Amino acid sequence: MNGSHLPSWCLSCRLLCSASDQTASVSSQSSLRLSPVLSLHSLSDMGFTESQAGQLFDSVSRLKGASAAKHVLSTLTVLFVLGLNPTSVQKLIDKCPELCMVKETQLQQRIQHLRKLGLVEGSLQRTVVHYPKILTVPVKSVKNVVQFLREKCQFTTQQVTEILRDSPAVVLEDLDQLEYKFQYVYFRMGIKQAEMVKCRLFRFTMEDVRCRHVFLERRGLYQTPDKKGQTTIINPKLDSILNVDQHTFIVDVAQASAEEYDVFQKLLAREWKEEELEHGSIEADSDEEEDDEGEEPDGKSGYKKKKKR
């Protein structure tokens, strides 16, 4: 999808750059004349086919409240100006109709902010199409996440851009969970930021990461590196742990049987449940904690280790 799309992107960009002026004027006219009422006719004017217009109509009407769809036309305009073709716009609205509730200025601001964060033309569009929800998130929360990634996790600006591009869902994740995941991979698995970004760590859930890692660790195939980053065995790469399907992981990486992993997942889920009962929900280390230091030397339960500054 990625590779083949690029040239067509450029093409549609060029086409729509000229077209967008028209659509903008059309929509401003239509919004003047037809007021906020959305008609199939106006949609087909914008270049949607009849069936696309119908589907679009359906997804918008799924929103509750009469005022909800107030910004449909402006949203569509913004998306067209961004350089998306009617097909992807229709798909996008279908995926995330909430986008029609966002004001035009806010949308513009958010897109502008993403550009500022380093998402270049092309990857910006791909990110938006892949994860339209990112435009429903206020600039302020995106800023928060970015600041968190930069300061708490010490990713470089370049790396933050890559994270946003490859796993835009981070903007909606709970920061505590995010920090826990980062610290788990950083300290327990001994993996540096660059590798995390390369393996698209933030695409995976904490459960997935931990289950696969603990399985390997208990089988004696993964060791936490010591202070100097040394281990007595060669750890498998993060890439080969996460970016493979379950069968490949079990057979090639863990050298186990599917039955074993199946049982193990269930056992581990229970262990976590008990752990949460004991410690409250999982939480990453805060810098100004008072009384939680180091009760589990092996870090088997609740990740608690101080990050060196």
Place this chain on the structure above:
Amino acid sequence: MALFLETSTVLLRRIKDIRPLTAKRHRVKGKWATTLPKHPPTRLALQHFDATYSAQLGDLWPSVRVALLSERKYGALLNNFCHSPDLEELQAQGSAPLRLHQAGLWPLAAVNKAPQGETIWSEFWSIMPDKFGLLSYYLMDAASVLPSLALDVQANHTVLDLCAAPGGKALALLQTQSARFLCLNDSSVSRTSRLKRVLHSYAPKELLTDDKLRITSVDGTMWGEIERNSFDRVLVDVPCTTDRHSLMEDDNNMFSRSRVGERRSLPRLQAELLLAGIIAACPGGEVLYSTCTLCPSQNLGVVERAVQLAEENHGIRLQVVSLRPLVRMFQNTFHFAPDLHLGEMVVPHLAANFGPIYMCKIRRLA
């Protein structure tokens, strides 16, 4: 009683974190640098096992390792002397009764249905004393009944259990009611009293009379000086490194720094105990040696050494008895180690997380 103990530890574990209950001025802050041992015994044990077992078990070791480090499974030894729930009822609750013998006199162990976790004690039915004050089941590693079964006690046999506490295997023996006379011994007085409590909460008084049962507390290695050539069956379930415990609990751990000497001398102690058991058996009698470790020097090594000592020093000839029939009977329930040249071993596996248990049976010829 043992069960009550277990219950209470579970309860304790639930409120292990007592910090919220302590007033702030009394709270003690654990210090990473000073409070915690640098190398906790559990980790030392793991390192030790990694070094020895990976060579011994080869490809099997990762599977065994992950099973040992994960939650174990329990079995409930049903008390025949107590009115216990019907088997159908058990099955409905998700336990698979493990019929240990067709005759019905044998103990029944209910093993919770295969893999998936439904294993901890609370998930068996609740334990309540019946009107005679007897408890309905004893919770133990299901593989621990195997040594008692392998002993193959016949009617009118006299049986000696040289290291009987805490009493699981002894209880399994008692359940069969076939032994004419049961002699239970353990070197530690406190453990013996615990054994007594267990027996009294599981068996009716008629079976615990002096002519049927004797409980002693002497050093097992000295048994040969007390009674020789007198028992038809001898169970020698020796103290060992208890692999599972060593990996999971720092308390009372064989691998703690202070017990290095004790651990090193284990094989010698085990051989002495087995030798004492051999001497106590009558000619034609059978001795069963069992441990709960995978370590070959505490298993095969000890048997070989004791057999050699018996021949050299006491002129006793011995013959190894095959446990194959027993293994065939239970191969669907437990994972047995393949091709062991002496004895049989249950190895833990995630789908059947029991053991480890090593067993070897020898018959005294003369």
